[in-house]
Amino acid sequence: MAAMTRALLLLLLFVLAIWSAEGQQRVYDVLDFHAAGDGKTDDAQAFLAAWQAACSDGRGEPVMAIPGERVFLLSQVSFQGPCKSPITVKLDGNIVAPNNIWTKQEASLLTFFGIDHLTLDGNGEIDGQGAIWWDCYSRKTCQDRPVLLGFARCNYLTVTRIHLKDSAEKHMTLFQCSQVIVDSVSVTAPADSPNTDGITVAFSNNTYISNCAIQTGDDCVSVLSDTKNITVTQSRCGPGHGISVGSLGGSETAMVEQITVSNCNFVGTMTGVRIKSWQGGKGYAKGFLFQTLNMTEVQNPIVIDQFYCPQGNCPIKNGGVAISNAKFIDIQGTSSEQEAIRLLCSQSVPCQDIYFSNINLSWANQTAPANATTLNAHGSTAGMVVPRIQFSDISFS
Incomplete structure (x- = not known):
């Protein structure tokens, strides 16, 4: 009887350990995937590797972490879904775009595509370094300029607290998205920066934008x-x-x-x-x-x-x-x-x-x-x- 009791106790402890592990959010830090975070090295591949690991985790609600007090240079990056679990991208560090004309096609610096139950949250900033693009546009030598942050076919999306700055063109776009919350997001660009809309919503429904502060050279919010x-x-x-x-x-x-x-x-x-x-x-x-x-x-x-x-x-x-x-x-x-x-x-x-x-x-x-x-x-x-x-x-x- 005592042996059976000990066996049942061990089984119970094992089950509780599994439940506890499943209840914890696993964190996938981009630094662990060899991001430099020095503002000079292109960290796109490290970000994609961290994303793939987090998106493939079906054991809970994984977090892709972009730590504070670091600057991450990114060229064009597309984060693809679907993911196996609801997923959070914790942006506490700063992301900067290359300070050059890095594309001649329609593009976004960061794109999230086909991801349900995505949360993007944090105190960090995404800087599009748009000045070079605005000058190029004024001289009529840039036909297409990139969006800073794009979401497409993302349902049950939450974007909170982040700061968007100096996009080449639009700062945030929501395309074919449903059940979206955007809260406490700030956007800044000079008043004379061309077509730098704050948040653009198109082909989407059930979107709630609140507590945002937007200063741009075009529409603060545009609904298409x-x-x-x-x-x-x-x-x-x-x-x-x-x-x-x-x-x-x-x-x-x-x-x-x-x-x-x-x-x-x-x-x-x-x-x-x-x-x-x-x-x-x-x-x-x-x-x-x-x-x-x-x-x-x-x-x-x-x-x-x-x-x-x-x-x-x-x-x-x-x-x-x-x-x-x-x-x-x-x-x-x-x-x-x-x-x-x-x-x-x-x-x-x-x-x-x-x-x-x-x-x-x-x-x-x-x-x-x-x-x-x-x-x-x-x-x-x-x-x-x-x-x-x-x-x-x-x-x-």
Whole structure:
């Protein structure tokens, strides 16, 4: 009996040891895979080796660790899935791109592709060293510039705390992703850096962006076609071009719905919240809520533009992306130009069901009241709306 008791006890201890081991996160440190971390040696192969080991670990929730107080130079790296377990990339060190023109094709410095239940978290920074690219672009010698951080076909994705800096072009892209949380991420690039959007969402759904601080040379957040249920909240934008939906309908049939921007601050941006589409486009964009927003010297705080044409001299075309059911509620602050609100809609496909309530926007110049321009926009207002909106079929409640 005593021998049987000892055997059962040993078996129990063995099972508990297995459970304990399975419950621990195994850490795959890039330094253990021969990353130099000196900011000079290309550590791409070491990162890929660490990723492959972590991604192949099916015994729990492995961690790929990028330690602090180190700088890792990376050329183009693509982390492929699927992985055998939910996986975390812990970025505490800094990653830098090569300080040269390292590609002539569309690319991302870092790409995560086909990975479900991925978390990217840490206090580290990814620096795109974009200045050389911006100069190349201004001289018209760079046709394609790389994105800093790209996610494609990643579901149940979480990105938190990291800092993105000076991308050659867009900083973060989400393409064909679902169930995404981006929280407490910061993005910085000079106000005159070209096309350096902060976060771009396309062909994705159920994305929640919160507590982010974005300073760029283009849109802080841009929402492109084939998107649904996208929320941006508790975030700061500026400098930059604002938070934009579009441009839509340029080469694709637009499908955008259920977009919310709430509790955000805009400081010194070109626009605040904007929906923009090309003449002659097809498709729809509907179900917008822009609520509890504060504007500080924003050039044009509220814009709907169905005549988007950044290069100018676009030919007149009939048709357009149907924009409808857009609510603007509790928006306060100042515009740096007298035109605080611009609603420019197509005669053939006018904007429908546009609603304004509790709007108070003044011209920062203070020499005259702010004003609003409307064209082929149909909707209603409630409560105080300053400047006054003159809809095509306005009704007051």
